[in-house]
Amino acid sequence: MSRPFQGVINVDVRESIPDWEAFAAPKAPEGAPNVLIVLYDDTGLAAWSPFGGKIEMPTLQRLADNGLRYSQWHTTALCSPTRSTFMTGRNHHQNGMACITEGSIGFPGANAHIPPECGSMAEVLRQNGYNTYWIGKNHNIPIEESTAGSSKRHWPLLMGWDRFYGFIGGETNQWYPTLVEDNHFIDQPYQPEQGYHLSKDLADHALQMLRDSRQSAPDRPWLMWFCPGANHAPHHVAKEWADKYKGKFDDGYEAYREWVLPRMVAQGVLPEGTDLTRINPMPPGTHDAGDDMRPWADLSEDEKKLFIRMAEVYAGFSEYTDHQVGRIVEFLEQTGQLDNTIVIYCADNGASGEGTPNGSVNENKFFNGWPDEMSENLAHLEDLGSPETYNHYPTGWAVAFSTPFKMFKRYSYAGGTADPLVIHWPAGIKARGEVRHQYHHSTDIVPTILDCIGIKFPARLNGHKQVPLPGVSMRYSFDKPKAKTRKKRQYYAMLGTRGIWQDGWKAVTVHGPTSGLGNFDADEWELYHVDKDRSEARNLAKQFPDKLKELVDLWFTEAGRYQVLPLDDRLPYEILNDARPQAMAPQDSYVYYPDAAEVPEAAAVNLRGRSYRILASIEITDGDAAGVIFATGARFGGHALFLKDRKVWYVYNFLGVEEQTFVSPEPLSPGRYVLGVEFAKEGQGKYHETLGTTKLWVDDAMVAQGPMRTQIGTFTLCGDGLCVGRDSGDPVTAKYPKPSAFRGGVIRSVEISVGDDQYVDLEKEAFAALARE
Numbered sequence: 001m002s003r004p005f006q007g008v009i010n011v012d013v014r015e016s017i018p019d020w021e022a023f024a025a026p027k028a029p030e031g032a033p034n035v036l037i038v039l040y041d042d043t044g045l046a047a048w049s050p051f052g053g054k055i056e057m058p059t060l061q062r063l064a065d066n067g068l069r070y071s072q073w074h075t076t077a078l079c080s081p082t083r084s085t086f087m088t089g090r091n092h093h094q095n096g097m098a099c100i101t102e103g104s105i106g107f108p109g110a111n112a113h114i115p116p117e118c119g120s121m122a123e124v125l126r127q128n129g130y131n132t133y134w135i136g137k138n139h140n141i142p143i144e145e146s147t148a149g150s151s152k153r154h155w156p157l158l159m160g161w162d163r164f165y166g167f168i169g170g171e172t173n174q175w176y177p178t179l180v181e182d183n184h185f186i187d188q189p190y191q192p193e194q195g196y197h198l199s200k201d202l203a204d205h206a207l208q209m210l211r212d213s214r215q216s217a218p219d220r221p222w223l224m225w226f227c228p229g230a231n232h233a234p235h236h237v238a239k240e241w242a243d244k245y246k247g248k249f250d251d252g253y254e255a256y257r258e259w260v261l262p263r264m265v266a267q268g269v270l271p272e273g274t275d276l277t278r279i280n281p282m283p284p285g286t287h288d289a290g291d292d293m294r295p296w297a298d299l300s301e302d303e304k305k306l307f308i309r310m311a312e313v314y315a316g317f318s319e320y321t322d323h324q325v326g327r328i329v330e331f332l333e334q335t336g337q338l339d340n341t342i343v344i345y346c347a348d349n350g351a352s353g354e355g356t357p358n359g360s361v362n363e364n365k366f367f368n369g370w371p372d373e374m375s376e377n378l379a380h381l382e383d384l385g386s387p388e389t390y391n392h393y394p395t396g397w398a399v400a401f402s403t404p405f406k407m408f409k410r411y412s413y414a415g416g417t418a419d420p421l422v423i424h425w426p427a428g429i430k431a432r433g434e435v436r437h438q439y440h441h442s443t444d445i446v447p448t449i450l451d452c453i454g455i456k457f458p459a460r461l462n463g464h465k466q467v468p469l470p471g472v473s474m475r476y477s478f479d480k481p482k483a484k485t486r487k488k489r490q491y492y493a494m495l496g497t498r499g500i501w502q503d504g505w506k507a508v509t510v511h512g513p514t515s516g517l518g519n520f521d522a523d524e525w526e527l528y529h530v531d532k533d534r535s536e537a538r539n540l541a542k543q544f545p546d547k548l549k550e551l552v553d554l555w556f557t558e559a560g561r562y563q564v565l566p567l568d569d570r571l572p573y574e575i576l577n578d579a580r581p582q583a584m585a586p587q588d589s590y591v592y593y594p595d596a597a598e599v600p601e602a603a604a605v606n607l608r609g610r611s612y613r614i615l616a617s618i619e620i621t622d623g624d625a626a627g628v629i630f631a632t633g634a635r636f637g638g639h640a641l642f643l644k645d646r647k648v649w650y651v652y653n654f655l656g657v658e659e660q661t662f663v664s665p666e667p668l669s670p671g672r673y674v675l676g677v678e679f680a681k682e683g684q685g686k687y688h689e690t691l692g693t694t695k696l697w698v699d700d701a702m703v704a705q706g707p708m709r710t711q712i713g714t715f716t717l718c719g720d721g722l723c724v725g726r727d728s729g730d731p732v733t734a735k736y737p738k739p740s741a742f743r744g745g746v747i748r749s750v751e752i753s754v755g756d757d758q759y760v761d762l763e764k765e766a767f768a769a770l771a772r773e
Helices: 058-065 079-088 120-125 198-215 240-242 253-266 302-334 374-379 395-401 442-453 545-561 572-577 764-771
Strands: 034-038 068-070 131-138 163-168 179-181 184-186 223-229 342-349 421-424 432-434 489-493 497-502 505-509 524-529 589-592 612-620 627-634 637-644 647-654 658-663 673-683 690-698 701-710 743-752
Touching: 034 302, 034 432, 058 302, 058 342, 058 421, 068 572, 079 120, 079 442, 120 131, 120 223, 131 198, 163 198, 198 223, 198 302, 240 302, 253 395, 302 342, 302 374, 302 395, 342 442, 342 589, 374 589, 374 637, 497 545, 505 545, 524 545, 524 658, 612 627, 612 637, 627 743, 647 690, 647 701
Parallel strands: 034 223, 034 342, 068 432, 131 163, 131 223
Antiparallel strands: 068 421, 163 179, 179 184, 342 421, 489 497, 497 505, 505 524, 589 743, 612 673, 612 743, 627 637, 637 647, 647 658, 673 690, 690 701
16 A cells, blocks of 8 residues: 555445545656666767767757767676666676676676666656556576566566566567567567568557557656667668668778767867777787777778678668657657656667677677688678678777777777767756766666656665665756766776776776686786876876776775676687576476477577487378478577478578588378487587587488588577477578468477487387377
8 A cells, every 4th residue: 555544444334434545556756757768789989970970860869959968978888787787776796797698607796687685776666656668678687587487587577667578688680579578478560571670669669658658647757768679780770771871981990980089079079189099909819809800901892892881781770770769759749748758868888899800791600609701791792781681790890989999898998888878858957968078887877867756766675675876866967067977986897807997097907808818817907097088098007006006906895895706708609608597407308389489599408519309299180281390590590390392301500601401302191200300419610519410300210311510609699489380580491481380280299308318219219209199
């Protein structure tokens, strides 16, 4: 109840007095503003037009012209960690989010389970009279809780959100997303051929929720967190949006840096005299060489064309998504809500370097340690951004869009942490079109919102004593451009890199993330006076050794306070393949069924680097039987067992590079069968891919066999999960059509085994499976 019952209860209702106030829903403070947070992915400070970049963002520009831009706002350098700070207001290690959820390790600061002591802002607002909506990316659910049958304790609806529509994990195909609504998986509403794109779909659902709120509870304020897939890979957008940028990136990424820095200075984002850092600042042996940039002058003409187009597609993707955000802003203006809506428009980390020096038409190669072949990339020049690619630009553009700083996403240099931020709130901010230079961090967003609303984070939330918020409100800066920053210090730690800022000075290690170097005690620390050297270009470690020691000691103090250790700088495929808890205890065999939700790959049976066997029990009832029996992944990496022309097919699509196909020579007649796929691991290839032999079985007869290689990493970072009886999104192979649902028979189950002795007698196992039917 809102308060104790104060009515009168007697035997007869006619002699009793009701008290409806005791049962009323909580009410927000009088005049409380709405809150709209727009959180992009993978966007450096120099990308967007309001901060001097070439990517036109009309909606953001409008908000910036009527609001404030922040030039020294920072993030954790990676998505899940930053997003957790938006959820709770605590540092990412306090939230257990040292890394992305797919990279969790079993330690207090790195387990990907947000503790109840770090309650969410959404829950606080919901208990104070707000409707709460989350649209788009959710990268804060532990992988073992990401399935339809798992605990939902970290899903949005149990973390303070009334509604959720979007996707779970770090990324998804923008043409064929893996979607979740509230607490269940759903199919996408229509296909790309019918005009589908995820950014539009998310805006459609955001508007639906806002209309519902407006028409049925117009006086009730709301919080909406809008998290598009942009600008994370894959960079997907219709050709006409990418074509808008033809000619704008023709001079290359080095020239872009030279062009954009004066623009950033002219717009007041950076002070006069800001230096441009070197494009390859990391000495050899301190980082993964895959994070280096190829000089533009060394590229062939074809390579330049490819890299230019990759930048055009990225820019079009960003502007197209801004256009969708514009539809939300227009609705707020039409309904008279815009002036008293706090709009926070920003990005979660610097531009991404996961495209490697050559760029990529399949970003998942990065997570598998597989090099990008320029010949393959060039073959896709004309269809970049389409469903045919899973593209990502090269590291050169990551540095360019993070100008003038060193490096990019994942690094503790400002290239990884300095991000664009615009705050628009006409009812609460008098200033218009100005820039604020106070140093702030994503942990300061929650305190700012609560301060603007007039609500304090409670000492206890849902029965749990709460960890104090480490951040500070930024509201003091709204109408005081020269106010001294109230932020005292901020530590950084991401994938082995480390840094700390205090009172205008910053120390940072020369240690690349995901480099596999270890030996952290030997790290060199650099020192920068960022109040005078915004780009971190002049290392002052030798001039001020006492100041450096002070900051390094402080980093270790903060590391102890916020449970930062241990550090993890392993290679991406090592991190992703680390053993993690599952919804069920590890088994030798797993059974999956048709007419069920897909199982996210990270929570399904693990076949990576292992021998395995697939046994599918089916009955063919129709001479035209066809379709998918089992599938995981997509055309950019995956495998599928299916019927076509009544023959049994098994295709293992290795990173979109090679479709390894096994097919039965004879068609199947109506009847009951056990179809088997057996892969026996025999060795390892140059890039850690698994080599072995595959055999295809129909009952006790081996009908095809041959050599095969399998991926060491996941088919996708997330999405395109394990399905029985269909392929949920983008198909593994064009050898079966869309829709791919199995027809002309019945699939009873698919059993996948990874036990050590699984190959002793496959014929016996096939007969046993038949007997179980």
